[in-house]
Amino acid sequence: MSTLRAPGGDPPPQTARLDDGGEVALVPLAARVADLHYSAFPDELERYGAGGREWCIHDNLHLFAWAFGAHRGYVVFGDQVRWLATVLGSRGYPVERLAWDLRAAAGVMADAPIAESAQVADILLKGADVVQRAHIGS
DSSP states (O other), X not given: OOOOOOOOSSOOOSEEEOTTSOEEEXXXXXXXXXXXXXHHOTHHHHHHOHXXXXXXXXXXXXXXXXXXXXXXXXXXXHHHHHHHHHXXXXXXXXXXXXXXXXXXXXXXXXXXXXXXXXXXXXXXXXXXXXXXXXXXXX
């Protein structure tokens, strides 16, 4: 087991701005994806320890924030997920699990009761395709 330390440094975004000027809390969305991820890949608890789940939530907070930013036109989501896939891959993380995670995040987003959910879910799905093509092969 290679236990990870909890994420440090600046915390990821906790909310995202909605089109109507409101905000959506990202932590519950990211935590739901982490629950799904760890149900699908229980080996990660043994491999990374409790810090791994914290990193999963941390990374999903960024993924959701980037997707909302892409929806609003100020983030290129594909660039962000390519970068994250490169970082995770360089650390030996199975990048195909990032593609799975993005699809799970899209499902969680599609179920969210907000006006932008379909558009943001589509951005997340396209990110999974980017990871699939760039890092795993089609």
